[in-house]
Amino acid sequence: MVLENKVAVVTGAARGIGRAIAEEMLKQGASVVINDVDEAELNKTMEELGDKDKIAVVKGDVSSIDDAKRIVGTAVEEFGTLDALVNNAGILRDRTFVKMSEEEWDDVIRVHLRGTFCCSKAAVEIMREKGSGAIVNITSTAGMKGNVGQSNYAAAKAGILGFTRTLSMELQKYGIRVNAVAPGAKTRMTLSIPEEVIRKKAREDPRYLKLLQLPGPEYVAGLVCFLVSDRAKEITGLIFGIVGNELSLWTFPHQVKVMYAPEKWDVQLLEKNMSRLLEPLK
Ligand SMILES: NC(=O)c1ccc[n+]([C@@H]2O[C@H](COP(=O)([O-])OP(=O)(O)OC[C@H]3O[C@@H](n4cnc5c(N)ncnc54)[C@H](O)[C@@H]3O)[C@@H](O)[C@H]2O)c1
Secondary structure, three states, X not given: OOOOOOEEEEOOOOOHHHHHHHHHHHHOOOEXXXXXXXXXXXXXXXXXXXXXXXXXXXXXXXXXXXXXXXXXXXXHXXXXXXXXXXXXXXXXXXXXXXXXXXXXXXXXXXXXXXXXXXXXXXXXXXXXXXXXXXXXXXXXXXXXXXXOOOHHHHHHHHHHHHHHHXXXXXXXXXXXXXXXXXXXXXXXXXXXOOHHHHHHHHHHOXXXXXXXXXXXXXXXXXXXXXXXXXXXXXXXXXXXXXXXXXXXXXXXXXXXXXXXOOOOOOHHHHHHHHHHXXXXXX
16 A cells, blocks of 8 residues: 555546546545535545545635635645645536637636646645645646647646646755646546547547547556655656556657757748758658
């Protein structure tokens, strides 16, 4: 049991990946605060997960700083401390950019990006005082590669990557580790994408068919438990991918080719050299 005597908060844990993470954390010996906006589903999950002495439930919106303080504060009130935070809560408002409303943009950025900020802000206050802690932010391949119909979601998830990287640098001196995980799992979120949309996208890129055969969220849980445990105490500032039995490590963007102008890149010099810059790498 890698999380014995540890206390964790998992947001968006009434269902899907968050619930699977909370369940595995309990199996690994942790006490867990599970949060969601969906109170009915949250209570049902608490009943189903069983071990009531080791679970606390907090209904709340991760994008509200007051709710975030209440969610994280519950870990201290109920279990005496906080060792781990998993920023998992999320929504989709998929639409191509031309049709996307301001509200659809704001809602997705608010829940994912502001939600990750608010809960981290509240958690870091406690972890810094303690001199240790681990945060896992759930991101997505959409944030790394982009995805048609998800400009809001891709922007939010890419924001989470920059946030993860920066926090890992800033918080290392306080003993706090911060990593990101890009999962793939069959959940309400992925099931909300209509099959005909997936099949249409798959005509251009057959990899979309994978969405129809995604494995369950329980495949994601082990990695997140490992990353917040003391077994991963050297690991910070990294992005992992996990889909079924496939575990991967992603890079943050880095320069793949660099050229220098004698002095300044003016338009003529750019025109002359751009094709060399864009040549495929050997
Ligand atoms: N399922 C996948 O393949 C996949 C792929 C990439 C990334 N993700 C990410 O994984 C995370 C979990 O997704 P999932 O697939 O389990 O989705 P899901 O819809 O099954 O679960 C998300 C949960 O978050 C809750 N939630 C939404 N807004 C909230 C808020 N403001 N405050 C608190 N809780 C809130 C929902 O009520 C829901 O229970 C999300 O961040 C998602 O973007 C999932």
